[in-house]
Amino acid sequence: MKIVVCVKQVPDTAAKVVVENGQVTWGDAPLVINPWDEYAVETALLQQEAHGGDVTVVSVGGEDAREALKHALAMGCGNAILISEPGLENADSLLTSRVLAAAIQKIGDVDVAFFGRQAIDGDVGVTAAQTARVLGWPSLTLVSEITEMDPGSKSVKVERSVEEGRQVVEGQLPAVISVMKDIGEPRYPSFMGIRKASRAEIPVWSTADIGTELVEPAVTWPELTNPPQQEVVTEIISGESPQETAAKLADKILEEKVL
């Protein structure tokens, strides 16, 4: 089974992200693999363990993205590919998905491509669906469990997390699947994986290498502003008894028109 997993390097969740001069900055906070993508890597590795084959991890980004790829290699992925060139720095999800789709096609004979549900920086959450659209493959998004995957008959059955509950969906391989947290806790990198990752030579592909055209992103973020600061006043409601406190609180809520 040939599996691709797409990952992104993002600022650490603990980083303080602010807007300065109309641009987002997280200072010198470290970059990490997008936490949602770790679930995608875990899913890819579980499928590889179940069906054999290999897992290739792919990222579109700058030199920093090597760290995300190395993390995935240390978790157990067999190969890594970085797609990088200057024009991709500000790629929107459509351009990213076109590049990823072209890379998946170049890798060839891919049965399934896994994504995390979204990246925690842009939080757009559509790259998986867009990549599926470009490839012309079924798009199974927000998957919380893969109940069946049969590379022989090219069939897949998943459970999706939707607002109303769980939705069971059947599809055909090759497919694009984006996964949720319920899919399973990502494993830690193993020491053997760490050694392999630290020595890995990661090939860098350009858009020319994968036979696609570098276009201007359709969506750009010309200027960003911080949300207006809110003054928060804390008031502690107390009373002689719990009943009195509750009554005072109810009056206050009504008075402030919270309800």
Add this chain to the structure above:
Amino acid sequence: MDFALSDEHRMVQEMVRGFAQKEVAPIIKEYDRKQQMADFILPRMAELGILGICIPVRYGGQGMDYISLGLACEELEAVDSTLRVVMSVHMGLNSLALLQWGTESQKEKFLIPQARGDKIACFGLTEPGVGSDVAAMTSTARRVGDGYIINGEKMWISLATKSDHALVVARTDPEAPDPHDGLSAFIVEIDRVGVSTGDIHGKLGVRAGSTGWIAFQDVEVPRENRLGEEGEGFKIAMSCLDNGRYTVAAGATGLIRASLKASVEYANDRRAFGREIGKFQLVQQKIAHMVKSYEAAKLLYLRAGWMKNQGMRNTQETSLAKWFATDESFQAASEAIQIHGAYGYSDEYDVERYLRNAKGAIIYEGTSEIHQLMQAGYALEYRSDPQIRCELPAYDADDWQKSQ
């Protein structure tokens, strides 16, 4: 000179940090209160390969270097000292001694299962009446036929009731002119007839860990369980301490880091007199001292780790790293409590646990006073480190990562 950690080192840090922060930090207070070691800790550390981190792959380990061991210890103790204590005894004091002094058959029999985490190991040197004065120990190993009969009691033994193997030092020659030369080291399986163990409760710190005693009553041990030559026990014990102290130094560095982090967070959050308390210079001074202690402690243990990687004798440097880091960790934890005020005095915050945990390391594996004597001894040239028969092997990535 290169101060940068390699990719490999950084990934080891992240991996061990992930385990400690995600799996242990959420439950540690509960187990500290219960004075109990959580059952999942040892099997999980084994599963992740941490228990064999710097043992060559052909001996069941992960083939990482000694700096990786130090970095792992720093990450573990940044969450709780009891995690690092596991590495100090299982790896530093026992498994590395097998790597250094063991015969191939001893490595096969004892080191491989230990490095895989299938067997847990501890170290029995201290006795109820003997701590720093090792040569005065009263445990005996009497030669009978082709083996030995061990009698005596070892006290303050970390993992005593969790272990399968103990490295035990006992007196084989009561008549030796120099009592240091009358000691020998043995690997004793805890399930041998005559071995009994128990836990010690009511400790000030490391309450979520296992500390106990081991008693030996006419325990028959075959000759092939003797580590090194007869009479080499003191030298072996001291070499074990070079490795155990390294893990303690690295761990105490993590404890300083944890105190610093907790203090910075609290100082940025807590307000007094209309501003965050971090704005007050006396709070800043405490934080500045913690930064100094952390950076210096880290450099000292990494130097010792680098020397181990090179195969250089590091008794002096490891002693200094251990003395400095443990003393400073106690100071950092104490000041962290001061910054937290009354809240720091309760177990609602972690810093009181840091202080309780910090104190033990100032006593075990050489008290601070012993390390001061050692450092003065080196400076005054009263002391030097004679060559020993088996030095700790230098790190060789290619060799250590070969499976055969």
